[in-house]
Each structure stands twice: as structure tokens, then as C-alpha cells.
Amino acid sequence: MEESAKIDHVIETLLSEIRKHGILEVSMEQYQVVCNGILKFATRKAVEVYSDALMNEFTRTAERRCDEGDICPEYLRFQKRVVRMLKSLISTGYVDFSADNSRKKYKISDETAHLVVDILNENKLVGEAKVEMNIV
Structure with a gap:
């Protein structure tokens, strides 16, 4: 995607890619809210x-x-995630769904990590559901 693309088109493409990725509808609403905020910000500018x-x-x-306490740190982190996803879409043509840093609570060996992936694949988890189950 080109950096000279219209912001509304870029956001529309991002939201489409997020849906294809399998994000739950309730989460889609959160992405939509942040994207609408970006569009309003661009309009004001x-x-x-x-x-x-x-x-x-x-x-x-x-x-x-x-x-200033207007928004919580978790919402700021989510906004930064959406911005990072937009930047990856523009620079590579693909949306980077990876976490900014690992949210895993426990460090596991590579061998065990492969076992976790096999279990998640066996249970046919995809998209965000698979990501959420893989963070423990």
C-alpha cells in the first residue's frame, strides 16, 4: 500500500484485514472506535x-x-497497537498482528512451544482466538 493513500481508504483496508484475521465482533468495535478517532483527528488537522x-x-x-488522565494506559496501548498495524499495512502491504512485546506469563522451551502450537492447531483455533490461547 502506498504512503500517499487516503487515510479513510487505509483504515477501511485495515478493518477488512482485521475481520479476515478472525477478530471477534466485540473486539472489532474497539478497533472501529480507535479508527474513527484517527479519522476525526485527521479531519481536525x-x-x-x-x-x-x-x-x-x-x-x-x-x-x-x-x-492527563483522560484515557487509561490500557487504552493508550491499544491505540498504539492500531497505529502500529496501520504503519505495517502502509510499509509492507500486510497487517502485523503480532504483539509489540510478548505477553506470555511463563517462559517455555522451544520443544514445549511446538507442542502448544500442535495442540492449538489440533483444536482448529484460528485468528485472535488462537493468539489469546497462546499467551499463557
């Missing part, structure tokens, strides 16, 4: 085209709002 500068400014504004 009179910007129609995606840019890293716009995303960086959006992130700084969200960080300031968190510092």
Missing part, C-alpha cells in the same frame, strides 16, 4: 492522506491525554 507524521502526532496526543 485537515489531512486526507496517510503519513507517519500524522500517526506520530496522533500517538503524542494520545500519550498526553493518558498523562
Whole structure:
């Protein structure tokens, strides 16, 4: 995807890719809320085209709002995830669904990790459900 793409088209593509990934509908609503916030931010700035500068400014504004107590740290982290996903879509043409850092509570060996993947595959988990089950 080109960096000169219109922001509304980029967000529409992102939301489509998120649905294809298997994100639950209740989570889709959260992604939609953040994406709508990005669109409103771009409209206030009179910007129609995606840019890293716009995303960086959006992130700084969200960080300031968190510092001021307007939003909680968890929501800030989610907003940053959406921005990171948008940036990956623009730079590679694909949405990066990986976590920014590992949320796993316990460190396991590579051998055990393969066993976990086999169990998740055997139970036919896909998308976000598979990711959520694989974070323990």
C-alpha cells in the first residue's frame, strides 16, 4: 500500500484485514472506535492522506491525554497497537498482528512451544482466538 493513500481508504483496508484475521465482533468495535478517532483527528488537522507524521502526532496526543488522565494506559496501548498495524499495512502491504512485546506469563522451551502450537492447531483455533490461547 502506498504512503500517499487516503487515510479513510487505509483504515477501511485495515478493518477488512482485521475481520479476515478472525477478530471477534466485540473486539472489532474497539478497533472501529480507535479508527474513527484517527479519522476525526485527521479531519481536525485537515489531512486526507496517510503519513507517519500524522500517526506520530496522533500517538503524542494520545500519550498526553493518558498523562492527563483522560484515557487509561490500557487504552493508550491499544491505540498504539492500531497505529502500529496501520504503519505495517502502509510499509509492507500486510497487517502485523503480532504483539509489540510478548505477553506470555511463563517462559517455555522451544520443544514445549511446538507442542502448544500442535495442540492449538489440533483444536482448529484460528485468528485472535488462537493468539489469546497462546499467551499463557
